[in-house]
Amino acid sequence: MKDIADISATMTELGKRARAAAAQLAFASAEAKRAALISAADAVWARRGEIIAANARDLEFGRDKGLSPAMMDRLMLDEARIQGIVDGLRTVAEQGDPVGEILAEWDMPSGLHIQRVRTPLGVIGVIYESRPNVTADAGALCLKSGNAVILRGGSESFHSSGAIHACLVEGLRAANLPEDAIQLVPTRDRAAVSELLTMTDYVDVIVPRGGKGLVGLVQREARVPVFAHLEGIVHIYIDKAADPEKALRVVLNAKTRRTGICGAAECLLIHKDIADGLGADLVRALIEAGVEVRAEGLSGSLPATEADWGKEHLDMIISARVVEDVDAAIAHIRHYGSNHTDCVITEDDAVAARFFERLDSAILMHNASTQFADGGEFGMGAEIGIATGKMHARGPVGAAQLTSFKYLVRGNGTTRA
Amino acid sequence: MKDIADISATMTELGKRARAAAAQLAFASAEAKRAALISAADAVWARRGEIIAANARDLEFGRDKGLSPAMMDRLMLDEARIQGIVDGLRTVAEQGDPVGEILAEWDMPSGLHIQRVRTPLGVIGVIYESRPNVTADAGALCLKSGNAVILRGGSESFHSSGAIHACLVEGLRAANLPEDAIQLVPTRDRAAVSELLTMTDYVDVIVPRGGKGLVGLVQREARVPVFAHLEGIVHIYIDKAADPEKALRVVLNAKTRRTGICGAAECLLIHKDIADGLGADLVRALIEAGVEVRAEGLSGSLPATEADWGKEHLDMIISARVVEDVDAAIAHIRHYGSNHTDCVITEDDAVAARFFERLDSAILMHNASTQFADGGEFGMGAEIGIATGKMHARGPVGAAQLTSFKYLVRGNGTTRA
Known part of the structure; x- marks a missing residue:
């Protein structure tokens, strides 16, 4: 040496x-x-x-x-x-x-x-x-x-x-x-x-x-x-105007396709009006797929604790929470997010526009799996990584x-x- | 307090x-x-x-x-x-x-x-x-x-x-x-x-x-x-294929229009083949305009010393040096420059292209006064400053x-x- x-x-x-x-x-x-x-x-x-x-x-x-x-x-x-x-x-x-x-x-x-x-x-x-x-x-x-x-x-x-x-x-x-x-x-x-x-x-x-x-x-x-990015604390907000079939498809792909990558979903935010319907269906589908769901306001595998918000599980685990509306989802993401990739599932263009406008993650998605957060999937060819800083290279x-x-x-x- | x-x-x-x-x-x-x-x-x-x-x-x-x-x-x-x-x-x-x-x-x-x-x-x-x-x-x-x-x-x-x-x-x-x-x-x-x-x-x-x-x-x-930029050590290289009338016009403007701004010329590099002709004319015109010329290889107001290279005069003073060719000018600028603004005066497009390609100043100019290094003159409206870093904002x-x-x-x- x-x-x-x-x-x-x-x-x-x-x-x-x-x-x-x-x-x-x-x-x-x-x-x-x-x-x-x-x-x-x-x-x-x-x-x-x-x-x-x-x-x-x-x-x-x-x-x-x-x-x-x-x-x-x-x-x-x-x-x-x-x-x-x-x-x-x-x-x-x-x-x-x-x-x-x-x-x-x-x-x-x-x-x-x-x-x-x-x-x-x-x-x-x-x-x-x-x-x-x-x-x-x-x-x-x-x-x-x-x-x-x-x-x-x-x-x-x-x-x-x-x-x-x-x-x-x-x-x-x-x-x-x-x-x-x-x-x-x-x-x-x-x-x-x-x-x-x-x-x-x-x-x-x-x-x-x-x-x-x-x-x-x-x-x-x-x-x-x-x-660089320190963490990919990726959120998906399921709006009350979400298409249930799209929501199920996107959430399952975003969580389970590969759990160890930075674009894997880590937290679901579900509009209160659909918590008992689509929200319950999502939790059930995730549990059936082998995912541990740590939930608040929903029945999941386990109750969520404060430590589950802003947590990068990188595993078959997801946090899930019922929220008042898109603004509450935005507030949650601002507080607990990592500015990497966040997604909204809705058929309401005004809600999607608000989500896109009021959040400043490097990548914001609408009705698409967060696993697409990748240079190849963006058409950039190979990537050296994903950056979340504001300066220069981002995404x-x-x-x-x-x-x-x-x-x-x-x-x-x-x-x- | x-x-x-x-x-x-x-x-x-x-x-x-x-x-x-x-x-x-x-x-x-x-x-x-x-x-x-x-x-x-x-x-x-x-x-x-x-x-x-x-x-x-x-x-x-x-x-x-x-x-x-x-x-x-x-x-x-x-x-x-x-x-x-x-x-x-x-x-x-x-x-x-x-x-x-x-x-x-x-x-x-x-x-x-x-x-x-x-x-x-x-x-x-x-x-x-x-x-x-x-x-x-x-x-x-x-x-x-x-x-x-x-x-x-x-x-x-x-x-x-x-x-x-x-x-x-x-x-x-x-x-x-x-x-x-x-x-x-x-x-x-x-x-x-x-x-x-x-x-x-x-x-x-x-x-x-x-x-x-x-x-x-x-x-x-x-x-x-x-x-930010720390200094504007602005060079003008006068090529052997320079148009004499353009060279005189640009150099006088670049040095004397305003001497206290970061785009003011601070050093002339003159091709050896034209040192006795256009080079001497430039020095004479600058001295007549009240500029102190600190020269090497030319007769100026004063002989240049090592301290005059890479010097931001911000005053009615200019350093001037005879160089072998465009490559020697590029080498001088790489060594003494500040990556702010540098200029080539030539009618030879291959020389201009080489100057543009081999230098990496935030702004490179061809046959134009370096006093144009300004957001307003670039059509950007007002500017908060000129930056020389490689990241993000530049120029x-x-x-x-x-x-x-x-x-x-x-x-x-x-x-x-």
Whole structure:
């Protein structure tokens, strides 16, 4: 284990190299970036034996460390999962290139022609936990958007991430792009994370990928902007004008399709006029589907307690509460929500409009499953995560959201009066 | 003078009120916001006697404190300047309302219809120095964009800002908008600034308006995002393919029209092939116009020293240097620039394209005066400042740049497979 002074020097060196690579990448051609990703995909497939061998070392380390079966599963790579990584790289390769896109242009009476053009952010730090595939996903999205990236994987996936990273570097080399465009922190020492979070000269934004513990730590300690969400406390309000069939379909999908993702429903708010009818039907259907319903004003599996409001269950559990009307639902969501994704089920357009207008979650939905909260389902291609901040990237963060812009102004010897 | 515990409690109370007002303002009608600004403009004009009397108290305080003539001038209000404030309020009132604007919309194969819609940021803290008119300008732009604002004026303009603020509140009241939408910090104590910079629960973004000292302090101490630029170290590169007449016209305008603004040119970079011709003519014209030229590789008023590169003169002084070619100019700007505004003078489109592509200043100009770096000249209406960060607002920050967005997703009982 290296000492802290070494770590600091190592990270500064990584930062300098990333900054230099970013300056080159900012005007790398779309074709070169595409070619690098295709070559990286080829390399991952060609070197899958090597990757699986590296993964075996990580699995052994994980077993010795006593990782839970869920964590061991997240860590594990086999040919099918490596095929997934290859497909992911190819998908990002074939997406449109966001850099240089003209976002707006106009003429001024002074004679100036003004364009607003997409540019990369610069250097992105990505901090993730046990899934080694994030190495490829995050590396690819950052490269596509013209950013240099410093990847800091979980200590459990150290060897797997290293093997995948070697393939990304092979892709960069094949396309004549700077190898420092995608760097992997070469130590398991946790001091490297603290360094990365405070390297304001070399890092423009941090993206944490992982659980609430990791994201909270990053949000507290980072001295650079963070694109993230801490929790997805997703609410569904069932209005008195809800279509019962749509409500049942959407709620069951939103809760049970996958319970561990940030767009999974965590709390039902039910209009008092339909509590005994549709409300009771919803609770029954959820319980039949194996969901524990912690209810207030309804008979559920269990009575709800204060701790159930604003709770991200991430499991086959849902909180449910009877509310006075849409305004009470809005008030509940403002108080207990996380500004991630919230949904209204109603056939009354005025109620939907009020819900859309008076809430400010990154994603608001009407008569649709909250499980659609996903960059792919939004048509953005791959995503690096979902952000709930007000600044810059918000909602699903894909390649286009990893960019900034600049103004290009053209005159003809034009001077200001 | 209150003690620190009082200040902290006072600021927290301001923050809570601002947050509550912001929740209301987010869906205030465009007409109500417009009416509030028109009423505020009427009130400022009707109460101009009161404002001038308050200003007299500030001027007396300033004289006692020994403020420089320049600072006293910035502080002073007369009927003409109050007319300027009234005009500014009316201009913002008549601008388009950014909130609710649909930035993009599309359909997905799943059947979802997705809209990306502009929303306010929330609560903005504005910290400024001696100019009391910022109270009206910043208050108006924040209100127009649906944000609540906490204004913290310079201690020198305490009474003037208070009198103007009273008129803004009168406008809010007349339009039935929450009076807490525009609050003024009610103390001169500097501890209030530190509080404002770290109130992460109540403040979404800080905009500092003032000199490098203030902006630097805010950037170092703020725990919330800051929209600002530290310096405008504006470069003009004169290419060997420059049109001499355009070059002379643009350079003289960019340096001498107003020397104290952030878009004023501070450094000329001249291609070696034209150093003795156009380069010498430019230096001569600048010296004739009263500009001190600190030159390297050219004969100027004085020889340049290392301290002249990356120097924001904000005066009738310009640095000038002969460079090898456009790439050397780009390298100089990357090293010494401030990412604010930089310009190329050339008739060679390939050179202009290279300059535009390889630099990442917030504003890049071709054959146009850098004094156009201004929200009004960009067609954005009034501006609260110019930002050089990569996140969110960049370049001139007008009402539209003081917003965020949310996604509105409409389905028809749509579930995810």
